[in-house]
Amino acid sequence: MSRYPDKYFELAVVDPIYGISEPVFRKESKNKCAKNGEFKNLAFKQDKTGREYFVELMRVSKNQVIWGGNYFIDHLRSTRSMIVWDKHTRDTQWADAELAWTSFGNSVKIFDFAWNGMIQGDMKHKEVRIHENQKPVALYKWILKNYAKEGDKILDTHLGSGSSRIASHQMGFDFYGCELDTEYFNEANKRFKIETMQKSIFSFAEQI
Numbered sequence: 432m433s434r435y436p437d438k439y440f441e442l443a444v445v446d447p448i449y450g451i452s453e454p455v456f457r458k459e460s461k462n463k464c465a466k467n468g469e470f471k472n473l474a475f476k477q478d479k480t481g482r483e484y485f486v487e488l489m490r491v492s493k494n495q496v497i498w499g500g501n502y503f504i505d506h507l508r509s510t511r512s513m514i515v516w517d518k519h520t521r522d523t524q525w526a527d528a529e530l531a532w533t534s535f536g537n538s539v540k541i542f543d544f545a546w547n548g549m550i551q552g553d554m555k556h557k558e559v560r561i562h563e564n565q566k567p568v569a570l571y572k573w574i575l576k577n578y579a580k581e582g583d584k585i586l587d588t589h590l591g592s593g594s595s596r597i598a599s600h601q602m603g604f605d606f607y608g609c610e611l612d613t614e615y616f617n618e619a620n621k622r623f624k625i626e627t628m629q630k631s632i633f634s635f636a637e638q639i
Contacts, residue, residue: 432487432488432490432491432588433487435491436491437490437491438490438491438492438493439491439492439584440491440492440493440583440584440585440586440607441492441493441494441579441580441582441583441584441585442492442493442494442495442496442575442578442579442583442584442585442586443488443491443492443494443495443496443497443585443586443587443588444495444496444571444574444575444578444585444586444587444595445488445495445496445497445498445586445587445588445589446498446499446564446566446587446589446591446595447480447484447497447498447499447503447588447589448480448499448564448589449480449498449499449502449503450499450502450526480503481506482505482506484506484588485497485503485506485507488588489534491586492586494533494534494535494578495532495533495534496514496531496532496533496534496574496578497531497532497533498529498530498531498566499529499530499531500513500530500531500532500533501530501532503532504532507532510532510533510534510535510536511536511538511539512533512534512535512536512537512538512539512540513530513531513532513533513539513540514530514531514533514539514540514541514542514574515528515529515530515539515540515541515542516528516529516530516531516541516542516544516546516566516570517541517542517543517544518544518545518546518547519543519544519545519546519547519550519552520546520547523547525547533578535578540577542570542573542574544567544569544570544573546566546567551567552567552569553567553569558594559622560592561592561615561618561619561622562591562592562615562618562619564591564592565591565592565594566591566592566594567594568594568597568598568601569598570594570598571594571595571597571598571599572598572601572602574598575598575599575602575604576602579604581603582605583604583605584604584605584606584607585599585604585605585606585607586607586608587606587607587608587609588608588609589609589610590608590609590610590615590616590619591610591615591619592615592618592619592622593608593618593619593620593622593623595608596608596619596623597622597623597626600623600626600627
């Protein structure tokens with residue numbers, strides 16, 4: 432982020448590592464990856480997202496949506512505006528919902544979208560899962576619709592599966608994404624190319 436001037440991005444939507452060091456994840460996770468049959472086990476990785484990261488994030492962006500904000504509350508200023516993603520995972524070992532801290536001053540908002548094993552909120556456009564912490568494209572499109580405006584530059588410092596990039600592309604936003612893990616970055620790139628290719632084919636078919 433050091434390469435960018437102050438407030439270069441209108442909105443940062445980030446998803447740092449959080450909550451995956453809990454024993455239930457280490458013991459129970461059986462998710463699969465499209466490439467090698469198994470997700471990487473990040474459960475033993477200690478999250479190194481500290482105060483310096485958040486200071487820099489807020490320097491380069493005017494507003495922020497930070498997933499797992501409840502895990503990083505010591506590094507964030509107080510807010511009354513949170514996003515609650517209801518994943519329909521009741522009666523499982525997983526949390527019923529995930530929380531995102533936002534820099535906005537409006538009220539708490541709820542995004543209702545199933546994301547429970549094989550069950551997804553939009554089964555007609557079901558997404559291939561390539562990352563253990565993958566979030567749906569629909570979630571990011573909802574965030575952009577509610578928290579961004581036309582012409583905004585969007586930053587994601589933890590690209591992961593690339594859902595934020597796909598959502599930004601579909602909605603016409605200028606997007607910047609970073610990912611430290613080369614394997615996940617390559618998989619996210621493949622996913623993005625497939626998605627944009629499909630959209631191009633559909634658009635061409637509609638014109639005919």
